[in-house]
Amino acid sequence: MTMVTRFAPSPTGYLHLGHAFSAIFAHDAARRNGGRFILRIEDIDTGRCRPQFVEAIEEDLAWLGLAWDEPPRRQSAHFDDYRSALARLEAMDLLYPCFCTRADIAQQIERAAEAPHGPDGPRYPGLCRALPAAEAARRRQAGEPFALRLDMTKATALAGPLTWRDGEAGEVDAEPQLFGDVVLARKDTPTSYHLAVTVDDALQGVTLVTRGADLFAATHVHRLLQALLGLPVPAWHHHRLLTDAAGCRLAKRSDAVSLRTLRSQGLMPGEVRALMGAPLLPDRRANELGQAQGG
Numbered sequence: 001m002t003m004v005t006r007f008a009p010s011p012t013g014y015l016h017l018g019h020a021f022s023a024i025f026a027h028d029a030a031r032r033n034g035g036r037f038i039l040r041i042e043d044i045d046t047g048r049c050r051p052q053f054v055e056a057i058e059e060d061l062a063w064l065g066l067a068w069d070e071p072p073r074r075q076s077a078h079f080d081d082y083r084s085a086l087a088r089l090e091a092m093d094l095l096y097p098c099f100c101t102r103a104d105i106a107q108q109i110e111r112a113a114e115a116p117h118g119p120d121g122p123r124y125p126g127l128c129r130a131l132p133a134a135e136a137a138r139r140r141q142a143g144e145p146f147a148l149r150l151d152m153t154k155a156t157a158l159a160g161p162l163t164w165r166d167g168e169a170g171e172v173d174a175e176p177q178l179f180g181d182v183v184l185a186r187k188d189t190p191t192s193y194h195l196a197v198t199v200d201d202a203l204q205g206v207t208l209v210t211r212g213a214d215l216f217a218a219t220h221v222h223r224l225l226q227a228l229l230g231l232p233v234p235a236w237h238h239h240r241l242l243t244d245a246a247g248c249r250l251a252k253r254s255d256a257v258s259l260r261t262l263r264s265q266g267l268m269p270g271e272v273r274a275l276m277g278a279p280l281l282p283d284r285r286a287n288e289l290g291q292a293q294g295g
C-alpha cells in the first residue's frame with residue numbers, strides 16, 4: 001500500500017517553526033517510503049481564516065523545499081461531504097441538537113456538583129441531551145441556532161472497545177468518552193474540526209496521520225468516528241512539539257516568530273531542517289527567538 005501523509009494547517013496566521021517541523025515530518029515520511037504527500041487547508045472557520053494566509057502557507061512550504069502531489073484540498077469547498085457524514089450519524093440516532101450558548105454552558109457547569117474536565121476543557125453537562133424530541137424539533141423549526149453533538153454514551157456503546165496505533169506510543173486504547181458529547185457541527189458551520197479531519201483523511205486516502213503531540217487526545221474521537229462511519233483506519237504518529245527559549249510551545253496565538261520573519265532575518269531552509277534532529281531549538285536561534293518574542 002502506498003503511504004499517504006498530509007500537512008493540514010489552518011490559514012489563520014503565518015506558519016512558524018513548529019509548523020515547518022510538522023510539514024517536513026509528514027513530507028519526509030512520505031518521500032522516504034515512496035509515498036505521496038498532501039497539503040490540506042483546514043479553513044472551516046471562515047471567520048478567522050484569510051486567503052492571504054493560504055497563499056503564504058504555500059509560499060513558505062515551497063521555500064522550505066516541500067512539494068505536494070495534488071492540488072490542496074480546501075475544507076470550505078467540501079461542506080457537503082461533512083453534511084453527508086452528519087446525516088449518517090443522525091440516521092443512527094447518535095446526534096442531538098444543542099441550543100446552549102457559551103453562557104448557558106458556563107452556568108450549568110457552575111451549578112453542577114461536579115464538572116468533569118476533558119482534553120478540551122470542561123465536558124458539556126448535557127442539558128440538551130435530555131430535551132424532549134418534540135421540543136428540540138420545535139426549536140429547530142423556529143430557526144433557533146443549534147450545534148450538533150455526538151451522544152458519546154450511545155456512540156461508544158455502539159462502537160465497542162477500539163484501539164489505534166501511534167508511531168511513538170504504540171498500541172493505544174481509544175478513550176473518546178474523555179471528551180464527553182463533542183460538537184460535530186457548530187452553530188455557524190456544518191462541521192467541526194473532529195468531523196472534517198476524519199472525513200478528509202479517509203476521502204484523501206491518508207494512511208499515516210502525522211501531527212503534533214498536542215493533538216494526541218483528539219485521535220480518540222477520530223478513531224471513534226471512523227468506526228461509526230465505517231472509514232478506513234490509518235496509523236498515527238504524534239511528534240514532539242518545538243518549544244521556544246522559555247520552554248513554551250510555539251503557537252500562532254502566542255505570537256511565535258513566523259517563518260517569513262525569520263527568513264527575512266537570514267534563516268535558511270537547511271537550518272529549519274536541522275531542527276528536526278535537535279531536542280530543542282539550537283541556542284543561537286532560540287536566543288534570537290527569545291529576543292524577538294520578549295522584544
Ligand code: GLU
Binds near residue numbers: 009010210211
Ligand atoms: N488544522 C489543525 C491545526 O492547524 C491540524 C489538523 C491535524 O493535523 O489533524 O492545528
